[in-house]
Amino acid sequence: MRSPQQLVDDGPPPTAHKPWYRGLMAQVVIAMALGVAVGFAFPGFAADLKIIGDLFLALVKAGVAPLVFFTVVMGIASAGDLKKASRLGLVALIYFEVVSTAALLLGLVAANLFGVGKGAGDLATGADASQAPPAGEGEHGVTAFLRDIVPDNFVGAFSSGQLLQVVVVAVLFGVGLLSLKPHIQDRINSGLDVVSEAFFGFVNVVMKLAPIGAFGAIAYSVGTSGGTMLLALTELVLQYWLVVAVFVFGVLGLVCLIAGFNIWRILAYVRVEMTLVLGTASSEAALPGLLKKLTRAGCSKQSVGLIVPTGYAFNLDGTSLYMSICTLFVANAYGIPMGIPEQLGLLLIMLLTSKGAATVSGGTFVVFASTVAATGNLPIEGTAVLFGVYRFMSMATAFCNTFGNVVATFVLAKWCKEMDVHKVRRALADPDAFLAESESESESEPDGTTLPAPSRTSPTTVR
Template structure:
């Protein structure tokens, strides 16, 4: 009798096919099959992925603004904000440098690009122009500060939106409480509405994933994939090693179960794998990480900042891409030259989120800045960039999520009881 009552009161498990992660995986498989079997038709499905990403991007900048402003006001003073920001920036610089070095070491050991010079003319696809990329430290710093309040949102300049949000939050703190509280409540209500907006868009995530994957496979074809398969597989292997060894080591230091956390954000990982865009899950992570134990203030400040300053996947891609070009075109780079290029990449990798075109455009700017590597090789790498960008975006998302948790723990912004409650609910 008691067993019957217990079973009746237990919540019914959601059907497996209703799980968003499962739907995205199925969409990826179907997209791959359509791309291989019907390449001409698949190349036209790019519009499905583009529509999904456009819808997501409409909410990214406003959500970042709202989360940061609310976080600043909730913190109540800049000492707390300053501590979180300082710790986060130190963490970003250290881990980004490790990622760049990790990519250089792996590229040298694996010998990527050696013996592949015959494939340099295989791709006729022209890479995007790198003219908009920051070419100097002063230009990069200037680009952080907006010249137009609305323009920063319209262009999707996350760094500029962060600056606006911090100043706006500071302005609210200077208001009298009677004036500030109604504005704060209004911002919270608008933030909730934007999260619901994202939930509705996520219903079409599998369709967007299907279109994006079908286009990538159908438009590139097997010839490009076969000619550069060693580079692609090597990159994926290095990325996995970085996540397990480097990020896993960081997690162990701060008592974070890496694989348990990856399971916690598995839906977001599947979405990124399908869309090859880290922006597609930023709104979901802003909502989800507080349920893992991080304070909303730390998540709202650290996570969006990490999207500009903590691009681990981009750093590894740039390091390995540089060595691929050097090997493929027989350009010798000694240890001191590689260190010099690493210093350049420490600057240019920070511009990936502020330049239209993302990681590849910034990589192109880095190649041009070296002055010794052939620009012709960019067309070859651009042919498989779509496939490598999947691993780049996934690593960026995992790295930024872990950075947020680590920063929250260091700054006392992490609540173990919230994590314990979430774990119990997941197991129920």
């Protein structure tokens, strides 16, 4: 057995290579494949498996709101002063608005080119409106939007299901923390850090159940939508996935190129989390892992703590694509003309309704139904036409939402000089070796065999 000094000289012992089937990504992929098979072979039984996916997402959601709160607060606290935090937040919001608008415009252009919904009038007329979520739940507008982002009380923000409320409370709490004396800030920061780690531990345990949750969710989707409705709307689903791919590898790829990143390397670094998002059709499922991985890669705690949670409320690129394409689908299916003036008005409505959409599966559909109702001239019962295949489209939506925020974190952290560029290059060059090395260093910290992490109040940056 090597002595502590030998550990310092020689580095941590080599990590044993785990069999491929013990990796979370492999297990989720296998579970998804089994879910598809069960859904087609036993559709009645598969429909009852919905509860498995729902329970898994409920467990994840239980830990997400506290994690977002602590991450945002710690991100603001790591800035050291309010001016620095405000600058990063302002740049992030401008970026979010520009990219989200680009997603809405791309969706409208693609919907017009493909002619989505044309020829589906008979299907739309026969739809059962009772299948669609009630539109009243998603009432939107400037007044409603402002009212919804402010919670009635501190605890209510965590039970409301509105992630945006948690972000607002966390920002105010973090700003208040910066106004305290330094020695008090340090004591509070230490306590928050400990509690935050406890919640990460809770979510890590829940993540062990990810393959089971993905199996139930996929089996239910295929079992309930694998028949007539899925076949009738296959064209729309394929077109939507194509548009999402164009946005991810075209628009986001261009953003990465401008910032000096390779989008394929970024995707490889977070492939486990993105596979989980595809399996559960939920952005929240990947949030805990992304918060830890992006910080490990070399993005400062401040940038990760501010950009990722805020992006989950304001940077929903997949939701923007879904809303623009599917709203025009309803209009075309019912023969309602939508010229350029009407589509520009629709764009303005969607710029409001797309903000703060729920990040769990189903939230985008509720907001979509609300948008259709807000237009005043589109039938809300038309949303039922898309309800049968929503699950298949929501996988692409959640993937685009989540990966869009990953890209935003890397890009904004670099532009705002909140990044260890050398460390990021190592992480993206060989993700597996980098993560294995990071885990080994983390495990050896209690023995004092690794160098201490950078101070929370002095994030590592490259200028």
